[in-house]
Amino acid sequence: MSDIAKAVTACGEAAREGTRGLAAAPDEAIGEALRVMAALLRRMAGDVLAANAADVAAGEEAGLGPGLLDRLRLDRARIADMARQVELLADVPFPPEQVPVRDLPGGLRLAERRIPVGVIGANYEARPNVTVDVASQLLKSRNAGVLRTGGAALRSAAALFNHVIEPAVAAAGLDPRALQLVRSADREGATELVRQPALIPLVILRGSGATTRALAAEAARHGVRTLQHADGGGVLYLDAAADPAMAARIIEGSVDRLGVCNRLNLLLVHQAAWDALLPVALAALESSGIAASLPPHDHPLGHEWALDEGHEATVTVAPADGPAQAARVASEQTPGLAASVVTADAAAARAFLAAYTGTGAFWNASTRLLDGFKLRGVPETGINVDYVPGPRGPVTFLDLCLRQYVVTPGQPADA
Numbered sequence: 001m002s003d004i005a006k007a008v009t010a011c012g013e014a015a016r017e018g019t020r021g022l023a024a025a026p027d028e029a030i031g032e033a034l035r036v037m038a039a040l041l042r043r044m045a046g047d048v049l050a051a052n053a054a055d056v057a058a059g060e061e062a063g064l065g066p067g068l069l070d071r072l073r074l075d076r077a078r079i080a081d082m083a084r085q086v087e088l089l090a091d092v093p094f095p096p097e098q099v100p101v102r103d104l105p106g107g108l109r110l111a112e113r114r115i116p117v118g119v120i121g122a123n124y125e126a127r128p129n130v131t132v133d134v135a136s137q138l139l140k141s142r143n144a145g146v147l148r149t150g151g152a153a154l155r156s157a158a159a160l161f162n163h164v165i166e167p168a169v170a171a172a173g174l175d176p177r178a179l180q181l182v183r184s185a186d187r188e189g190a191t192e193l194v195r196q197p198a199l200i201p202l203v204i205l206r207g208s209g210a211t212t213r214a215l216a217a218e219a220a221r222h223g224v225r226t227l228q229h230a231d232g233g234g235v236l237y238l239d240a241a242a243d244p245a246m247a248a249r250i251i252e253g254s255v256d257r258l259g260v261c262n263r264l265n266l267l268l269v270h271q272a273a274w275d276a277l278l279p280v281a282l283a284a285l286e287s288s289g290i291a292a293s294l295p296p297h298d299h300p301l302g303h304e305w306a307l308d309e310g311h312e313a314t315v316t317v318a319p320a321d322g323p324a325q326a327a328r329v330a331s332e333q334t335p336g337l338a339a340s341v342v343t344a345d346a347a348a349a350r351a352f353l354a355a356y357t358g359t360g361a362f363w364n365a366s367t368r369l370l371d372g373f374k375l376r377g378v379p380e381t382g383i384n385v386d387y388v389p390g391p392r393g394p395v396t397f398l399d400l401c402l403r404q405y406v407v408t409p410g411q412p413a414d415a
Contacts, residue, residue: 004184008192011180012199015119015144018178022142023116027094033172034090037164041083044163051159059152067259067312071127072153082129085379086136092378109408114401116142121203123190126150131157133379135165135179141397144178146200148193151185194219206382208307229382231335232261233304234367237326239343240270244280247342251284254366258312262370265305268320292317302334323348327355336385338367359385359393372396
């Protein structure tokens with residue numbers, strides 16, 4: 001066994017030990033851990049920012065593009081926002097542990113119970129805020145975790161664990177071993193994370209599409225289940241009845257950050273309004289410092305610019321025959337993260353929304369809304385775009401559980 005395999009195994013074993021008291025922890029202890037986490041984010045911001053500055057400097061020296069550096073960089077405003085989100089998560093009511101379903105023959109009663117998965121792994125891109133997002137979601141769902149981030153953010157993640165996450169868990173009387181960080185930049189760590197079905201039966205995978213798909217395939221070979229959060233890119237369709245001023249506002253609001261998956265990536269314009277709306281769209285993109293990739297294209301329409309180092313500040317622009325055809329393009333030629341129609345025509349909006357099969361479907365709104373906090377009021381572990389039953393869209397602590405059927409005699413299920 002290699003050194004990194006031993007390290008991942010040790011993290012999994014420690015996390016498993018940490019689950020013993022976590023599943024039965026009172027709601028008050030979980031809430032206290034999250035509130036202390038938020039307080040420590042503010043109090044220890046200087047230490048976290050110092051570690052992050054070293055990560056950013058190394059990233060710049062390594063030639064990381066602006067989109068990746070944007071993901072990597074922290075400042076006091078971002079840390080304050082992280083703390084605010086964790087505090088709000090602490091106040092979100094816990095779902096009922098058990099709910100009655102129906103009476104069964106013979107005087108029996110059926111209930112459905114939520115139980116923790118146990119230990120959940122997470123492999124994610126070099127974004128320090130995701131370390132806190134995932135750790136807080138796992139804690140709220142009473143799951144232990146083994147986290148691994150991209151090597152470019154390892155100093156930041158370690159500082160967050162050392163100064164915020166582990167002390168907060170311990171301060172609430174919980175076992176700090178429940179949350180583990182793989183403290184190695186070795187990419188083999190990601191592979192080892194999906195090879196431990198006995199220790200880590202479920203792994204959240206985030207990052208570039210090719211890497212995530214390769215890890216998911218490796219996980220399947222070893223019997224590890226995954227939640228994939230890979231390819232992204234929002235689609236915006238300007239219908240013939242789009243209000244130009246609204247279209248410009250939504251375009252500008254959809255490219256406020258370049259390194260995020262829900263940013264505007266493909267802009268479709270109704271062919272009949274191409275001459276009228278294209279100048280509006282190009283002006284809005286130009287004012288935001290974004291280049292337009294116009295037809296004829298030498299790349300697929302769904303090419304994700306956020307992952308194209310050196311070309312992140314780009315949006316593909318193409319014509320569409322109408323709302324239904326635009327929705328088909330968004331469904332079939334992009335990963336299906338989110339798509340929005342801008343129009344004053346309710347019939348056109350209904351046609352677009354009915355035809356789009358992706359995760360988030362919007363009318364006169366930016367795809368940047370496809371975010372756990374913006375949509376559901378809690379942080380997310382990522383956005384699942386799989387076309388299978390289960391959690392889809394922003395995955396939060398509410399999704400990180402197993403369903404258990406409980407049959408009891410006579411008394412109500414919650415007695």
